[in-house]
Amino acid sequence: MRDPPAIAKKIHVPTYDEILQRIKTRYPKSGRRLFDREMARLQATYDIMMSKTSFIRDLVRLVDGLHPFYWRLIEIDFDRRKIRESIKCVSRARKIASSMYEKYRFLLLASESRQELLRVSSEARGRILSAIKKCRRSLDYLRDLVVFIQHLPSVDATLPTIIVAGAPSTGKSTLVRNVSRANTRVASYPFTTTTVHIGHYTLELEGGRKIKVQIIDTPGLLDRPPELMNPVERRAAAALAELEGPILFLVDVSGSPYMSVDRQFKLLSNIINLYARDRRVYVALNKIDAKDEQAYSEALRIAGALKRSGAVSGVYDLVASDRRSATRLIEEIIINSLLGES
Ligand SMILES: Nc1nc2c(ncn2[C@@H]2O[C@H](COP(=O)(O)OP(=O)(O)OP(=O)(O)O)[C@@H](O)[C@H]2O)c(=O)[nH]1
Ligand SMILES: [Mg+2]
Numbered sequence: 001m002r003d004p005p006a007i008a009k010k011i012h013v014p015t016y017d018e019i020l021q022r023i024k025t026r027y028p029k030s031g032r033r034l035f036d037r038e039m040a041r042l043q044a045t046y047d048i049m050m051s052k053t054s055f056i057r058d059l060v061r062l063v064d065g066l067h068p069f070y071w072r073l074i075e076i077d078f079d080r081r082k083i084r085e086s087i088k089c090v091s092r093a094r095k096i097a098s099s100m101y102e103k104y105r106f107l108l109l110a111s112e113s114r115q116e117l118l119r120v121s122s123e124a125r126g127r128i129l130s131a132i133k134k135c136r137r138s139l140d141y142l143r144d145l146v147v148f149i150q151h152l153p154s155v156d157a158t159l160p161t162i163i164v165a166g167a168p169s170t171g172k173s174t175l176v177r178n179v180s181r182a183n184t185r186v187a188s189y190p191f192t193t194t195t196v197h198i199g200h201y202t203l204e205l206e207g208g209r210k211i212k213v214q215i216i217d218t219p220g221l222l223d224r225p226p227e228l229m230n231p232v233e234r235r236a237a238a239a240l241a242e243l244e245g246p247i248l249f250l251v252d253v254s255g256s257p258y259m260s261v262d263r264q265f266k267l268l269s270n271i272i273n274l275y276a277r278d279r280r281v282y283v284a285l286n287k288i289d290a291k292d293e294q295a296y297s298e299a300l301r302i303a304g305a306l307k308r309s310g311a312v313s314g315v316y317d318l319v320a321s322d323r324r325s326a327t328r329l330i331e332e333i334i335i336n337s338l339l340g341e342s
Helices: 004-009 016-025 034-052 055-064 068-077 080-110 114-133 136-150 172-181 231-242 261-275 293-309 323-338
Strands: 161-166 197-204 210-217 247-252 281-286 314-318
Touching (some): 016 034, 016 114, 034 114, 055 080, 068 080, 068 136, 080 114, 161 172, 161 323, 172 197, 172 210, 210 323, 231 261, 261 281
Parallel strands (some): 161 247
Antiparallel strands (some): 197 210
């Protein structure tokens, strides 16, 4: 998959006013012979309209090549049908502009009086501009879409991927940040995660072989069905549903006042039912440095039962805030899941 945010950064969608303004500033002033001036005005209107809307080709290519994960994220905020219609509006305006340009160039040449020349000329420009004016709102919608895609995470679907999920505040971002810092740069985002973030980790094997893995940090989920999820939770669901790779589920065993161990495992069973039919799921009991004995033993008991039933491939203790603990866990999961050893 190409990198949609990077591609989107090269796409500029102008407003209708911007197109109009540009035409005005490039408008040939009087002083020439009438025919030449009117012809130059038509030419300028057409050229600017076409060049300002030429982004549409890149946008169509980008939209057509989007991985389902990106569509899932986009559809939380945008309507797919409206995107198609907006693209169609601009493409149609371009076609109209081309045919008007051809037609009116001829009519300008054929004008027999000064009056007719002026009328034909103003009609030509009017029709080209009105074609794009009809897309005023489409241009705004597409510009919002492009800016939105620019800010999405750069996911590489060809890299081995681990998706980190769990209830809010279980330590997902701490883990991904800690693992990534040793390797590559990752954006710092100290607060509650509201969208998907990407970290990377490169494992060096004996013989110098390297495996680069992408680790997806997702927003916290609550134990409720998808139809009740808020937009932030739906972003986590997008990663779980559309990206391949093992799921690493974090359980907070420090006696979280927000979500009991029981509820956290209820969330896990929802995730397994919805997203984990054919994939491995690992459970990490996090914050064992500050563990609540009762919560910890309850978590061990439930996780152990899940492992015995085959629903979970491994259960680990974790201190996500400790880099060594964090990297050890990620390395074990890479070896276990991606290298097929169990
Ligand atoms: N004691 C202890 N605290 C931890 C550990 N890991 C994370 N925390 C703390 O737990 C809190 C939440 O950590 P985050 O990494 O933001 O949790 P998150 O799961 O990304 O939270 P959301 O993005 O809101 O879902 C922070 O105050 C962390 O410092 C750990 O291993 N031990
Ligand atoms: Mg987070």
